[in-house]
Amino acid sequence: MAGVLAFDAAKCTGWAWVSPDGATRHGLVNLRADKSRGAVLAAFQDRVAELMRQARPDWVFIEAPFVRGPVTRLTFGLAGVIEAAAARAGVPFSEAPPATVKKHITGSGKADKAAMMTAIRAMGFSPEDDNAADAIGVAHYAWHVKFGRGT
Numbered sequence: 001m002a003g004v005l006a007f008d009a010a011k012c013t014g015w016a017w018v019s020p021d022g023a024t025r026h027g028l029v030n031l032r033a034d035k036s037r038g039a040v041l042a043a044f045q046d047r048v049a050e051l052m053r054q055a056r057p058d059w060v061f062i063e064a065p066f067v068r069g070p071v072t073r074l075t076f077g078l079a080g081v082i083e084a085a086a087a088r089a090g091v092p093f094s095e096a097p098p099a100t101v102k103k104h105i106t107g108s109g110k111a112d113k114a115a116m117m118t119a120i121r122a123m124g125f126s127p128e129d130d131n132a133a134d135a136i137g138v139a140h141y142a143w144h145v146k147f148g149r150g151t
Contacts, residue, residue: 002019002020002055002056002057002058003017003018003019003020003055003057003058003059003143004017004018004057004058004059004060004061004139004142004143004146005017005051005052005055005057005059005060005061005139006018006060006061006062006063006135006136006138006139006142007048007060007061007062007063007078007082007135007138008062008063008131008132008134008135008138009062009063009065009075009078009079009082010071010075010078010131011031011033011071011074012028012029012030012031012129012131013028013029013031013044013078013131013135014026014027014028014127014128014129014130014131014132014133014134014135014136015027015028015029015051015132015135016132016135016136016138016139016140017051017055017057017139018139018140018142018143022143024125024136024139024140026125026127026128026132026135026136026139027128027132028128028129028131028132029044029047029048031043031044037073037074037077040074041074041077041078041081044078044081045081045084045085048081048082048085049085052085052086052089052091057091058091058092059091059092059093059094059142059146060082060083060085060086060089060091060092060093060094061093061094061095061096061138061139061141061142062079062082062083062093062094062095062096062138063095063096063097063098063101063134063135063137063138064079064095064096064097064098065078065079066098079095094142096138096141096142096145098134100141101134101137101138101141102115102116102137104137104140104141104144105119105120105137105140105141106119113130113133116130116133116134116137117130117133119137120133120136120137123136123140
């Protein structure tokens with residue numbers, strides 16, 4: 001395979017993979033809230049490793065995490081797991097601020113979740129939720145940056 005594997009790190013992490021021919025797959029990694037943060041990160045590490053094995057990307061990209069109350073520590077931990085998986089696989093890792101991805105997808109860096117969902121659906125996707133929509137947006141932004149084509 002190859003292409004770009006992108007993530008929107010959150011309690012319910014969205015992921016999207018854009019293959020070299022531009023085909024996109026996406027989904028969610030639901031993290032159980034009843035587990036300790038360490039257990040959640042360990043389970044997430046396993047799932048990210050599985051996605052890395054399946055996609056064999058040549059680039060891993062995330063929406064840059066930001067401070068958002070009590071889940072901040074978890075969000076930054078999830079981002080670290082993704083970055084470590086990319087490093088372990090010898091794959092370049094990058095991130096983009098949420099406003100940059102929103103502007104690329106919707107035309108406005110201040111787009112809300114509903115606007116992102118609408119724009120992603122207009123691109124022909126059926127995201128499970130806003131996390132999956134964000135991951136698809138990140139993947140297509142990364143695809144555009146890497147290859148200068150696509151959405």
